[in-house]
Amino acid sequence: DGEGLGRLLAAGRIARVTGSYIGRNKEFARRYLGGGVEVELVPQGTLAERLRAGGCGIPAFYTPAGVGTLVAEGGLPWRYGPDGEVVKASPAKETRFFDGREHILESGITTDFALVRAARGDRHGNLVFHRAARNFNPLAAMAGRVTVAEVEELVEPGELDPDTVHVPGVFVQRVVPLSPAQAADKRVENRTVRG
Known part of the structure; x- marks a missing residue:
C-alpha cells in the first residue's frame, strides 16, 4: 500500500490489472471487490509467455495451462459491482487439440x-x-x-x-x-x- 503501483491505484489511475498474483494490498482488494478495478488472473507461466509473445510480435499461442479450469471455460470474476455481484466474467477461450492434448488460445500482451x-x-x-x-x-x-x-x-x-x-x-x-x-x-x- 502506498508504494510503487500502489500510489497509482490509490489515485484511481489503474482501471484494469492482468496478473498472476495480486499480493496483500488492502486498497487493491477493496477496489477489486467494490467494482473499482477489473482483474484478469492468469497462470504465472502463461503470463510470462503472453508478455514474451507480445514483445516478439506474436499475436497468440496455444498452451495446455488452464485446460479444464475456469481459465479455459470462462466465468472467473473480472469485475464486481458495488453490491458484490459479478458484473463481468472472463469469456470461454478457444481450444484446439495438438497430438491428442487439449490446448487453449492465449493472446500476446503489449x-x-x-x-x-x-x-x-x-x-x-x-x-x-x-x-x-x-x-x-x-x-x-x-x-x-x-x-x-x-x-x-x-x-x-x-x-x-x-x-x-x-x-x-x-x-x-x-x-x-x-x-x-x-x-x-x-x-x-x-x-x-x-x-
Whole structure:
C-alpha cells in the first residue's frame, strides 16, 4: 500500500490489472471487490509467455495451462459491482487439440508503458538484471511500447559484457539512473527468516 503501483491505484489511475498474483494490498482488494478495478488472473507461466509473445510480435499461442479450469471455460470474476455481484466474467477461450492434448488460445500482451528496474545499465538502454529480477523484467521490457528502466548502476556504453545483457537497448526508450539511496531501497513484501 502506498508504494510503487500502489500510489497509482490509490489515485484511481489503474482501471484494469492482468496478473498472476495480486499480493496483500488492502486498497487493491477493496477496489477489486467494490467494482473499482477489473482483474484478469492468469497462470504465472502463461503470463510470462503472453508478455514474451507480445514483445516478439506474436499475436497468440496455444498452451495446455488452464485446460479444464475456469481459465479455459470462462466465468472467473473480472469485475464486481458495488453490491458484490459479478458484473463481468472472463469469456470461454478457444481450444484446439495438438497430438491428442487439449490446448487453449492465449493472446500476446503489449502495453503502452513498461516500468522495469535493472541492476546495471547504460544510457542506450542495455540492461542487466540480478537473480529473480530476470523472471519478468526482460519480458515486461519487451512488451512495452515505451519502456522506462530504473537503473541502480549506470555505466558507460561498452562497459557491459554483451554476453551478460538481458535486454538490449532496442527495447528501452527511457533510462532513469537511481541515486545510491534509491538503489538501496528495495521493498520486500513478506520477509521470512529461519532461525
